[in-house]
Amino acid sequence: MNFKSGFVTIVGRPNVGKSTLLNYIIGEKxxxxxxxxxxxxxxxxxxxxxxxxxxxxxxxxGIHKPKHLLGEYMVKTATNTFGDVDLILxxxxxxxxxxxxxxxxxxxxKNVKTKKFLILNKxxxxxxxxxxxxxxxxxxxxxxxxxxxISAMNGxxxxxxxxxxxxxxxxxxxxxxxxxxxxxxxxxxVAEIIREKILMYLEQEIPHGIAVExxxxxxxxxxxxxxxxxxxxxxxxxxxxxxxGKNGRKLKGIGKAARVDIEKFLGTKVYLELWVKIKEGWxxxxxxxxxxxxxE
Numbered sequence: 139m140n141f142k143s144g145f146v147t148i149v150g151r152p153n154v155g156k157s158t159l160l161n162y163i164i165g166e167k168x169x170x171x172x173x174x175x176x177x178x179x180x181x182x183x184x185x186x187x188x189x190x191x192x193x194x195x196x197x198x199x200g201i202h203k204p205k206h207l208l209g210e211y212m213v214k215t216a217t218n219t220f221g222d223v224d225l226i227l228x229x230x231x232x233x234x235x236x237x238x239x240x241x242x243x244x245x246x247x248k249n250v251k252t253k254k255f256l257i258l259n260k261x262x263x264x265x266x267x268x269x270x271x272x273x274x275x276x277x278x279x280x281x282x283x284x285x286x287x288i289s290a291m292n293g294x295x296x297x298x299x300x301x302x303x304x305x306x307x308x309x310x311x312x313x314x315x316x317x318x319x320x321x322x323x324x325x326x327x328v329a330e331i332i333r334e335k336i337l338m339y340l341e342q343e344i345p346h347g348i349a350v351e352x353x354x355x356x357x358x359x360x361x362x363x364x365x366x367x368x369x370x371x372x373x374x375x376x377x378x379x380x381x382x383g384k385n386g387r388k389l390k391g392i393g394k395a396a397r398v399d400i401e402k403f404l405g406t407k408v409y410l411e412l413w414v415k416i417k418e419g420w421x422x423x424x425x426x427x428x429x430x431x432x433x434e
Contacts, residue, residue, distance in 0.1 A: 140309045144194070145193075148196065158291055159257075159290035164195070192314065228244075229257045232272055256279075258287040261289055328352060363409060364408050366410045374418070393410050
């Protein structure tokens with residue numbers, strides 16, 4: 139049997155379910171998911187393996203109109219993948235309808251020669267008539283090699299999607315060891331888990347002004363426990379108080395929720411300490427963006 143492999147990028151506007159789909163395919167929490175847009179900031183590489191195939195998925199930040207250097211970096215990270223892969227999956231959230239953001243991405247994809255699948259996500263949240271109307275409209279665009287409706291949340295039609303993706307892969311090498319599911323260092327995924335819990339706990343105006351920096355990540359001697367210390371970076375003094383909460387309750391809640399997921403990910407007990415620091419304007423600072431891993 140000829141072994142097949144290839145690269146697939148998942149693109150779409152913010153908050154359409156890209157990370158949810160990736161996590162479902164891989165079967166592990168690789169990318170963080172929240173109901174807030176622009177959750178993913180970096181291009182996260184995850185690896186799908188079976189007996190005859192290895193597919194490297196790139197989960198990209200949502201493509202949007204940037205308002206700061208971090209936003210510019212996020213959009214560039216997403217669009218730079220178009221010509222570097224074997225297949226592009228363009229996700230649309232059918233529950234919220236087809237919008238200007240979707241059209242903006244389609245306009246960029248029109249001249250891209252890479253094969254493209256249109257993925258209609260959240261199909262379970264609309265009526266059959268609404269779906270047929272939207273599917274017909276999008277098929278008429280005539281730039282996609284296939285149109286597939288799924289629900290990334292509950293896995294509906296994801297197996298069908300995977301079969302169609304495998305058909306597009308060509309005979310190739312195993313790029314990563316068979317047991318590897320991500321090229322992201324453990325510290326990066328732990329920082330992202332913490333950031334996910336912050337996004338879940340915080341008010342609407344704060345989430346995108348935060349970053350997480352891991353200062354300590356080490357096993358405790360011969361004990362089956364990891365000591366992790368992380369700093370939550372925020373842009374405004376007023377936000378620091380909101381993150382900490384009355385009597386420190388919000389920060390404790392963030393820490394407790396993060397620790398549960400980190401322990402599942404690492405497969406060991408975790409002692410987690412969280413701190414909050416203010417660094418004004420870090421999203422518009424080249425130095426700070428590089429410091430937090432958002433620029434090479």
